Amino acid sequence: MTFRFEVLHRDAGTGARAGRMHTAHGTVDTPVFMPVGTQATVKAVGQDDLQALGAEILLGNTYHLMLRPGEALVQQLGGLHRFMAWPRAILTDSGGYQVYSLAQNRRITEEGATFQSHLDGSKHVLTPERAVAIQEALGSDILMALDECPPSRSERGYLEESLARTTRWLQRCARAWSRGPGALFGIAQGGLDPVLRRRHLEEVCAIDLPGYALGGYSVGERPEEMHASVAEVAPLMPADRPRYLMGVGTPVDLVNAVAAGIDMFDCVLPTRNARNGWLFTARGDVKIKNARHREDPGPLDPDCACYTCRNFSRAYLHHLHRTGEILGARLNTIHNLHYYLDLMRGLRGAIEAGELPAFRGHFRERRMIESQAG
């Protein structure tokens, strides 16, 4: 089974498209949101919940999995799909981002990144070749190339150097890749500098790969800056390959990026916010710990079809949050992931029906209701 992507519908007025990825672990309809399963589990929910939610692809974190339990053990146990009993598609990142954000004593050389584990201080080297080997050992359906995500306030000199190195690393990743069932995606960096972005994207896309990603967004810039940059860059990516905007974002970010022509997203926002009691609804965001929900017999969102909204009141979710009960984390996460996955289903349907402008207008209007409730 070779990885394959097809664009099925194109929106007339925007760059949006609806498509389908074919992987060794089933098809993935795009645009798609990938729940983040950092340590071989999407925090607070089960694989049964994810299947019930209709998730078609999860993201796994190479940095975490290489440290614990280690890719060799995962491979020995039959690969990541079998290890976590997830029969559908999995994308893994390269590990690079966590090396920069979590690891200690990291050092970047031409060879790769050396670092110490944030868990036990053990020393590791992550080269482009090793990043590919780990992801192939895990059995990922989509592998991400090792890149550097340079700090957003880097000097231009360092930025240029970093981008050139990321390109050389991508060439090494492409050579190391077995061209097995897992598809290797390249990552274009460049921050908000339009010249650097375009130049690096050209370099990355000059290497023929099954898909391409934009990295280095959602790292502190204003949403409008990100939206403008993505709107400019996404159309320059190969039209016949999936386009993945890494680590993004809010519901508004997703809707705007889909209109710009992005096909894939991942973000910890729905899952992390759920555990903190921050819930996304079609009518806006709800902070379930607030006193106004204490006696509310109604569901989070009366129009939501998720397990949480079909069965439980805001008062109950408020109680679970206040008492710190584990079930609260699960019910909140089910709801937030349902919201994200349903938003993507809505966007796909709107693109297919040629109704994206109406969908976007309706989306913006309704999101105001809850925030006006205070």
Add this chain to the structure above:
Amino acid sequence: MTFRFEVLHRDAGTGARAGRMHTAHGTVDTPVFMPVGTQATVKAVGQDDLQALGAEILLGNTYHLMLRPGEALVQQLGGLHRFMAWPRAILTDSGGYQVYSLAQNRRITEEGATFQSHLDGSKHVLTPERAVAIQEALGSDILMALDECPPSRSERGYLEESLARTTRWLQRCARAWSRGPGALFGIAQGGLDPVLRRRHLEEVCAIDLPGYALGGYSVGERPEEMHASVAEVAPLMPADRPRYLMGVGTPVDLVNAVAAGIDMFDCVLPTRNARNGWLFTARGDVKIKNARHREDPGPLDPDCACYTCRNFSRAYLHHLHRTGEILGARLNTIHNLHYYLDLMRGLRGAIEAGELPAFRGHFRERRMIESQAG
């Protein structure tokens, strides 16, 4: 709908019986284990999990619920069943036990127990009348009378005084009880003293109630002492009423107490131990954090039909435990509750088939396998 209990089968060689309780929220086959849902949730699992496990009745803690969210709010929201979206039966304790074990500055008088909340220091009075009123406000199917569980090392003088007061409290509970759909159970105390136990049981059972319970076990005595005492006392309880052994216990405790004629159990052991990685299996207990499970591709128990054992390896459960992932708590709890509920199903089946001695022998033999594995 009035509460009703029927004994359907009696074991020839022991005091064991299989029966059925009819409640306003469905039938409950006995002997039964009641998962503990302290704060309107059984820790780490969902109501969907509990239904899939075949749980027919849960236990709720009056002390916790009266403090948070408060029984008035639960009542306003339609009662505890609706609040937590649990359609089947619920038994609530009286709150007394947590007053003695959790609350601050507690003082017991003839009137009742005064105490300060362990949460915010607020002052409360729990009288027999109030314990009944709270449980009726919650909408419990089975209400427990307010008792005092005197410290096991109390002087005999205090013990006798306490037992006499508990009897007077029970009379007050019986008077306060609306005789609505919720059934009031009386509780006999008396520690391990055979004379006091018998005398108090007689006093308690002299008050005509839908069911009776034994309290004050599993509070530090040796298992053999408890088994001997229960074996002596259980047959003295009215044969046509459900007999409930409160707060007990280990799998061995349950098997022995069922043979003595006990019908109902509750205990935090399966749920609390699950969250600590202590798993019960037909072959013995497994501590999932142990290194020997790290690379084990097999299930916790190859003969177990629970969601956890059907889908996940010991290696995966070990990984979830080591990484502190929430899913580990849920999968472990599902397994432990399945083990307890399945053990009760096995006991019921054995009683019905007249094969309890063989079942007990097989149970003891198999429980040794895992502990011998070290």
